[in-house]
Amino acid sequence: MEDRIMRQFDPNPLYRQTVGFDRLFRMLDTLGNVDATAPTYPPYNIERTGENAYRITMAVAGFGEGDLDIESKENVLTVKGDKKESAEENGREVLYRGIAARAFERRFQLADHVEVRGASLENGLLHIELVREIPETMKPRKISIGGQTARQIDATANKPVEAKAA
Incomplete structure (x- = not known):
């Protein structure tokens, strides 16, 4: 429903x-x-690591740094993986392939002011560090009141009249 x-x-x-x-x-x-x-490969986690910090962790077993491409453009983070066959694998016969090494492209929509700070690859996991940094001009600011005399509308004349202090 x-x-x-x-x-x-x-x-x-x-x-x-x-x-x-x-x-x-x-x-x-x-x-x-x-x-x-919708594609489910490779699996990934999205974590909050701080008040304005996030981490995307992707399981990319079998991929090396040269096989992965990470790009951030117009609030979209794109991670591409393309496994190049090595010379070692050319001479071997694989009887069963359970470790997926197929090409992939995964896109993440980023909120405004979220920037990629870095990426690392360890133990088959790709970690992408993200930080949300709100510009100073967009942060809340305190507006002070004062500097002018308060004005009051006179009900009979419909014109502003200086307010008198009590």
């Missing part, structure tokens, strides 16, 4: 009444289009 309700939601009135939320609405539209055939 919830699925039916979500499909009946029409965001068009919101498009007409808001400015600058296009990306949010596109994300909401894509949430309804998620299907069971």
Whole structure:
């Protein structure tokens, strides 16, 4: 029933009444289009490591640093893996391949002001460190009151009158 309700939601009135939320609405539209055939390889975890710090950990067994490509562009983090066959494997016959080494591309939508700080590969796990840094101009600031004389509207004349201190 919830699925039916979500499909009946029409965001068009919101498009007409808001400015600058296009990306949010596109994300909401894509949430309804998620299907069971979405890629599940490689598996990953997303962790909060601090108040404004996050880590994505991906299981990339069999991949080396040269096989992985990480790119951050326009609030999208893309991780690509392409295993190049080594000269050692050319001479061997693999009887069973249980360690997947197929090419992959995984995308993560990043919130505004989230930056990639670094990546490391250890024991078959790729760790990507992320930090949200809100610019100083966007942080809340205290606005002081004062400096001008308070003004009061005179009900009979409808014009501003200087307020008198009591």
